[in-house]
Amino acid sequence: MRRRALMALSTVPLLSLAGCVAPQQVRGYERVYQAHQLSDQQLAQLQARLRAEGLAEARVARDTVGRAQLLGRYASEEQVETAFVLAQALLGPTAVSPFYPTDIAERRWEREAALALQAHAQARQRQAPPSRRRALLIGINQFLDDRHLRPLQGEDDARRVQQYLARAGYETTALLGPEATRGAIESAIAAVGRALGSDDELFIYVSSHGALPLPGPAGGDDRRMSIVAYDSGDAMGPRSRDAAEYLLRLQRSSVRDSLLQDLAQRPSRQTRALIDTCYSGEMLQSLRQEPLPAGLAEQREGIALQPWAATARAQRSRYTLLTATSPGELALGPPPREGSFESPLRSGRRLRGSFFTQLLFECLEQRQGLLQEAFADAERLTAQLARQVSAGRLTQTPRLLSTMARGQDRL
Template sequence: MTNSFLRVLALLTVLLLGGCAASQMHGYEPTYYSYNVPQPLLDAVRLKLRQNGLVDAGIVRDSTGRVRLAGSYANEDEVDRAFVIVQSIVGIKSTSPFYPENVKLTRWESEASRALAANTTASRADTRPGRRIAFVVGINTFKDSKHFKPVPGEDDARVVMRSAEKAGYSVISLLGSQATKAAIEAALARVERDLRPQDSLFIYVSTHGTQPLPTPQGGDNRRMSIVAWDSGDASINNEPDYYLNLQRTAVSDTLVQQLAKKPTRNTRILIDTCYSGEMLRGLPDASGGYIARTNHGAPERAGISLASWTGPAFTAKGIRQAFEGPPADLGKGKAARTTLADELGSERAYTIITATSEGEQSLAPGNPDSTFTLGARQLKGSFFTQAFFAYLDEAQGHVEPAFEKAREFTRNKAQEVSRGERTQVPRHFATQSADRNSL
């Protein structure tokens, strides 16, 4: 009798621990949660797909009741449009993140092939001294002020520009109304065209982010686009149509990643954007009640996925030192190198820093003109960017110690200003050791 009781107790303990883990680990919630998307919302999705020319697209319910894309798509741009429609009607949580199986032309296969083909012997033979190039975007207020609240992007960008110039970078900047979609895309194309393998590249972006979309890697490897000064349209009041317009008028992070995958001596990227469900909460929409219930009354939030810039997706996008030959140990009976640092080569440095983890907002003082203190300093801007570059000065440009201090400061500050209701935990990925990773 005692043994039976102990077995039951052990089983209950396992189940309780499993449920606790499921509720706390990001990405596991859908496995243990059943979604009941109302049929009228499914009908609205199908109608909106047809209205936007996606006549071969379809949707089905997955095993947990989420809406999953089915049917066929000409390319990943069509898939993106379909995800925008589904997410805007039923919400991010009720949308299955897995890509449809029938996509005729995949974006990264063609782009990776072009990138590798472009790395010719001519680029190897270039013996000119390497340059330091920085591309900085920062926006405080937006043309569509109805839907985009002010953020301290320009304040942050000016601090970044000063630090980059001090470190010897030639800075290309777009601030405020200069940072239109056309201007950002043109600048990205120009930097990509002129970048050489021996150069060092630094990219900084501080603005709003759009609703994140799934990637072909599936799971929670979501990516998001960058809101330009002229993104959006204040006259559109229908939520799916607004999101579709926003997708068209924002700058795809594909373009930033395309620049990041160019062969360089080193590449540094810092993204200080967030997506907040509060951004468009004022748009009237019949699905708002369902989405609110699914999120227990809270606005839906998600953020840039570090996984979309690293791991298998990272190397699949061709981010590698193109003038490096195949690993020397291949063909000699030794195991192939499998780590990301090995894939990139010992001479290639790559760093990606995001100001938040997924599902978090990038926080700053509530009043755009307010300042906050860090030691004896008075800083104006977002908590993470301002703290990171202040600590970077103290660390003489060394990234790791500056990041660790800024992350701890940001985490504590987020808890303080929100009275424990919000978190902000910045993330950092690098391919080289701490003693070599400096701005």
């Protein structure tokens, strides 16, 4: 029965749910390291574009394999991100060295870390209120910038998650469709962070487009992605003149994943986060390697302990992070007109939304809420569907990181 249900989908046209900046739009996304032959004219063109964007002290040079490397002085990490967006748009991602400039006047992570420590100290001074279960859910189907951002089924996914969490006793804050503007998302993240108590449980869910990842301060394969809001991109004002200007506008109008990471790191009894966007696997790829607390094990080989779980060493801190993809992959689902696919677990049941989210919560019901066991089932089924609907051309491998032992992570 399961095989028949899956095979029935093999003829369905493919939709990449969250590929707002898909590889075909930015050449050379594949992460390979090879010699490059950038011309002096290409480097001069990039240098001129950087100056046109107000980065007067930014410089460009070739690295040891011929890629463009960003050097010079920058006022902030926001300026560095601007430089990387322009370089990747003009030259291609693999033609740009991921090594982060070192001369930055103000580092955002230092500023945000100081604020987080201050908030933590203030929270410890307050009397802890009764424990509550809180959830922040973000899902978008249609975007204001419908010229560049294709529709998806983020609202359908978020509603499925909301229904499940409501039965589990969660108080949900849901931003769906037009409600999920950049300002509203950032305000909701801040509000949930202020209300979150150290004895509370937190669940974060996002289903939207994911912007093309940018190199991060750690260098190497450290990558940062942004989450596209309802009003991101060319939603307001005149259209962008070219691809570089559009990618820059999209980056500036999206929500930084670090805001959600900061929320997930706040003291709580237990925090879970599920990010169903293209490139969401970068959240696990980009962060520094650390050993897990004693007695706990990584759920997938090669996944590092991330800033999402940076405070997991603290007593009673328990974290589970799930992403719909591995690095560089698109998050897939049925085509918009079809909108649904048959459940491989229950004959005749139609699931409306993305492959991974819908399969995960289908498996959660089968597994009586055991999250890691349900993830293992959904991971396998998602990978099968991705191969079948793309005739083997695409892969989608969800990832999981947990500081909890298998069998104890019950949602």
